[in-house]
């Protein structure tokens with residue numbers, strides 16, 4: 001076959017494979033958009049484990065007609081310029097999510113910015129655009145995704161049961177809620193997964209949100225982290241060595257407000273607890289790291305769950321020290337770990 005440039009909708013469907021793996025990844029992308037839009041309240045409704053319906057309603061800044069039309073185009077974003085790639089402060093920046101989701105579902109976006117007389121509704125049905133048409137609504141944005149992967153049986157086959165997909169959505173929501181205590185989140189659905197996490201404010205906001213999401217038991221069995229060292233700020237709650245689990249599912253890591261999986265952080269926590277916890281046990285932890293955006297590359301993976309620290313050693317020693325100090329204050333003094 002001769003070489004040819006692929007048509008846009010085919011490019012979008014291929015790219016969608018990277019950005020939207022399963023319903024939970026759609027929820028993550030859409031809720032991140034709502035957070036980036038400055039929402040104070042985000043309501044997520046799902047049906048059929050998110051396969052038949054995902055609906056996200058926010059009270060953020062909304063989009064005018066021109067932005068609404070552009071939002072579903074590939075590589076169209078309001079969040080990135082040549083100058084900011086090294087300094088990303090929003091959750092999104094690739095401008096791929098809505099285009100990708102539109103390529104593999106029935107997508108509708110209703111949006112109304114402040115000052116507009118009415119909202120507008122744009123639909124993408126099997127790659128075909130309909131609208132924008134006027135739509136009565138409050139300020140903000142409502143995105144609905146129906147029949148995810150209906151046209152891609154191969155991908156649909158890889159989805160787990162509706163219950164498992166619903167559980168994955170709940171997990172994504174928990175992480176987003178933990179990272180954003182000042183936002184009110186509701187999760188509704190026929191999947192027995194209803195959650196309501198009212199906004200928490202002020203000094204105790206993070207602790208309050210962690211109690212909402214992880215249960216008050218954790219707070220009663222954890223020590224607060226607080227350390228600022230060489231540009232790395234460590235916060236959160238670290239479980240007592242007497243409060244462990246058989247796996248790492250109760251370890252939550254956040255870097256600059258983004259939930260991540262990272263070997264440096266996992267290794268640092270393991271090292272900090274090495275003297276107190278058996279190797280097959282995992283302390284419960286919610287660890288929040290703030291670091292200069294220029295010191296971390298979040299552009300490694302399309303779903304952005306992975307990242308790369310420029311100076312992993314500095315991060316490791318800051319985390320170990322933060323945990324060692326907190327545990328030390330609670331009477332758990334390590335023989336070796338403190339200066340690692």
Ligand code: ADP
Nearest residue numbers: 033037071077078092093094095096097098141
């Ligand atoms: P990205 O988030 O990487 O910019 P998306 O495809 O997720 O890419 O969104 C494209 C653009 O659409 C965003 O940059 C933003 O301007 C706009 N947008 C998406 N969702 C919302 C929302 N809930 N509220 C306001 N604007 C939004």
Ligand code: MG
Nearest residue numbers: 029033092097
């Ligand atoms: Mg986005």
